[in-house]
Amino acid sequence: MPLSSSRPSPHQPAFRRTRPDARRLALIEACARVLARAGAAGVSVRAIAVEAGVSPGLVGHYFDGIEALVAATYAHVEGAVAETLDRAVEAAGPEPRARLDAFVTTTFAPAIADPQLLATWIAFWSLVTARPAIAAQHDEQYAGSRARLEALLGDCGVPEAERRRAAIAVSALLDGLWLELCLSPGCFTAEEAGDIARRFLDGLIA
Amino acid sequence: MPLSSSRPSPHQPAFRRTRPDARRLALIEACARVLARAGAAGVSVRAIAVEAGVSPGLVGHYFDGIEALVAATYAHVEGAVAETLDRAVEAAGPEPRARLDAFVTTTFAPAIADPQLLATWIAFWSLVTARPAIAAQHDEQYAGSRARLEALLGDCGVPEAERRRAAIAVSALLDGLWLELCLSPGCFTAEEAGDIARRFLDGLIA
DNA sequence: TTGCTTGTTGGACGATCGTACAACAAAGAG
DNA sequence: CTCTTTGTTGTACGATCGTCCAACAAGCAA
Numbered sequence: 001m002p003l004s005s006s007r008p009s010p011h012q013p014a015f016r017r018t019r020p021d022a023r024r025l026a027l028i029e030a031c032a033r034v035l036a037r038a039g040a041a042g043v044s045v046r047a048i049a050v051e052a053g054v055s056p057g058l059v060g061h062y063f064d065g066i067e068a069l070v071a072a073t074y075a076h077v078e079g080a081v082a083e084t085l086d087r088a089v090e091a092a093g094p095e096p097r098a099r100l101d102a103f104v105t106t107t108f109a110p111a112i113a114d115p116q117l118l119a120t121w122i123a124f125w126s127l128v129t130a131r132p133a134i135a136a137q138h139d140e141q142y143a144g145s146r147a148r149l150e151a152l153l154g155d156c157g158v159p160e161a162e163r164r165r166a167a168i169a170v171s172a173l174l175d176g177l178w179l180e181l182c183l184s185p186g187c188f189t190a191e192e193a194g195d196i197a198r199r200f201l202d203g204l205i206a
Numbered sequence: 207m208p209l210s211s212s213r214p215s216p217h218q219p220a221f222r223r224t225r226p227d228a229r230r231l232a233l234i235e236a237c238a239r240v241l242a243r244a245g246a247a248g249v250s251v252r253a254i255a256v257e258a259g260v261s262p263g264l265v266g267h268y269f270d271g272i273e274a275l276v277a278a279t280y281a282h283v284e285g286a287v288a289e290t291l292d293r294a295v296e297a298a299g300p301e302p303r304a305r306l307d308a309f310v311t312t313t314f315a316p317a318i319a320d321p322q323l324l325a326t327w328i329a330f331w332s333l334v335t336a337r338p339a340i341a342a343q344h345d346e347q348y349a350g351s352r353a354r355l356e357a358l359l360g361d362c363g364v365p366e367a368e369r370r371r372a373a374i375a376v377s378a379l380l381d382g383l384w385l386e387l388c389l390s391p392g393c394f395t396a397e398e399a400g401d402i403a404r405r406f407l408d409g410l411i412a
Numbered sequence: 413t414t415g416c417t418t419g420t421t422g423g424a425c426g427a428t429c430g431t432a433c434a435a436c437a438a439a440g441a442g
Numbered sequence: 443c444t445c446t447t448t449g450t451t452g453t454a455c456g457a458t459c460g461t462c463c464a465a466c467a468a469g470c471a472a
Contacts (some may be wrong), residue, residue, distance in 0.1 A: 017438055017449055040246070042267050045430060055451045060431065115335045122332050126246045127322045128389050155303045168394055169379070169402045172386060178379030179385070183334050184345050188374055196375045203409040223419055223468055251460060261421045266461065 024062050026052050031073040033086070036116035042125035043070065067127055071134050074124035078141055081112055082148070089152070095141075096155035103152060104197045107174050108181060108190035118182040146171055156205050166204055173200055230278075232258050237279040242322035246329035250274065254267050279329035284347055287318055288354070295358070297338050302361035303411070309358060310403045312388060313380050314396035324388040336376055352377055362411050372410055379406055 016024070022195060030052035034043050049056040062068040085106050094103035106112065127134045150167040158166050177193040225234070236258035240249050251272060255262040269275040291312050299307035311316065335339045355372040363370050383399040 011232070014437075015450060020449085023449085046428080056430090057432085057452070058450060061449075065430075070277065110424080119332070122328055124317065125389065126325070126328050126332070129325065130245050135390070139393065142386070142390060142393065165313050165398065165402060168383075168386075170404065172382030172402070173375070173379045174382070175385065176380070176382030177374075179381065180348070180374075180378060183331065184341070184348060187345065192371065192374070196371060196378070200375065200406070220467075221420060226419085229419085252457080252458080262460090263462080264423070267419075271460075371422060 016092075020062070022105045023058070024055075027054070027059060027062055027069065028073050028076045030054075031069050032120060035073065035123055037120045039065065040126060041121060047175055055061055066112045067131065067134070070120075070123050070127065071137055074120055075137065075141065077120050078145075081117075082145065084111060085105045086148075096152070097155075097201075100152045100201060101198060103149075104174065104201070105194050107178060107197075108193045110190075113178055113190060113193075115178075115185065118179070142171075153204075156201075158205060170197075170201070170204070173197060209233070211304065213217050220224045225371050226268075229260075231282075233260070233265060233268055235274065235278050236260075238283055238326060241279065241329055242275075242323045245325045245334060249329060273340070276326075276333065277343055280326055281343065281347065283323065283326050284351075286325075288351065290317060292354075302358070302363075303407075306358045306362055306407060307404055309355075310380065311400050313384060313403075314397075314399045319384055319396055319399075320388045321388045321391065322329070324385070349375075359410075362407075364411060376403075376410070378405070379403060 012089045027048065031043065031048050034047050034051050038047065043066065045059045046056050048069070049059055052058075059066075059069065063072065072178055088102045088106035089099045091123055092098045124134070124138070128138050129135070150163045153163055153166050153170070154160065174197060177197060179192060181193055182189065215343045237249065237254050240253050240257050242384065249272065251265045252262050254275070255265055258264075265272075265275065268275055269278065292319065294312035295305045298304045330340070330344070334344050335341070352373045355376055356369045359369055359372050360366065361378070380403060383403065386393065387396060387399055
């Protein structure tokens, strides 16, 4: 059936053209949804194409294979997470410690400490060891995340000489708590995670 | 070719029978090697069978699919890691704080903070969200790991009321540092990770 | 030796994977 | 209107996946 069952006369378009960057974004968001629903093992060119309402061939037209799409999806989701955190920090007002606390609390809020989001991280992590380009991307995004944390810590009075180590420590603690919160949501609560992190910051700043 | 090219007369055995638990272990170790070499995406029934020097059908004979084998491999590798840590703690002598420090130092030693080991964790984590049985296994192994940490902290004088939270915090910090050390080995050193963790313990115990 | 048990083999099977490519058509230029 | 560009489609292809199972043979009992 060459033209499916659409009415022949009014000639309703079979597809719409889209600006390349908009289509790229649509594929990235479809990939994120598939990752959230089916996990890292369930991601495939076809599944993403179905999710985006697009033909399978289009995925290859915009990305050099699944791995590149997963990497782009990780960058996009990580950007969205960073934006959420920045907004929470901004909404916390000018007090440095309140801003840092907002960063911590939001890290464990449902929107970020989400098992479905973890699937994107896991799919990305699984590529880091073998692909140098993806390892470089990870290093870059981790450096950016740590730099933001260093700034918040600096505002709280952490001397510059200790800032790097402090940011590594806080980042590791938050990541570890976030990971366990996603993997075993029943083991401890987001409130407990926030309390643990804030108490750690107390010792770090005072 | 029904009998391959083996000499017909002396009748050298085409395969050897093995005790079931020994064969199971051989398949688990082969799975761990494939995971280390090819990552979570490169693991398959055939790749494991080749690595173990065994026919593909045998994998299905001992495990209900790849996921069960990955779960068993995670349990085995996690057990080996725990044993390494226990030996290091025991070798540190009777002083409680020295034992805790040995636990920390060994966590970041090359044998454990190994990017190739991370692949086993990632493959296992990727199954936690979707498979309830694997989530239960994760909860159980995490609880065991935390219990060991609680005991070490108790010996160091951490009151029982704080022990649970302290163990969660230390576990998260170690996991976060370990993860980043595996993903970006060049970002900070194992020594720095150990220093960060030990300083955290200073504040927790004193 | 003979017979039995069962660990083990090896290939068949259908499903699904990523990739490539020729044909089609939507949108804008002229 | 026509022409050109190129985003988009849909499929064919070979490779690889997990599963299954009948046949084989290693090792033990008798």
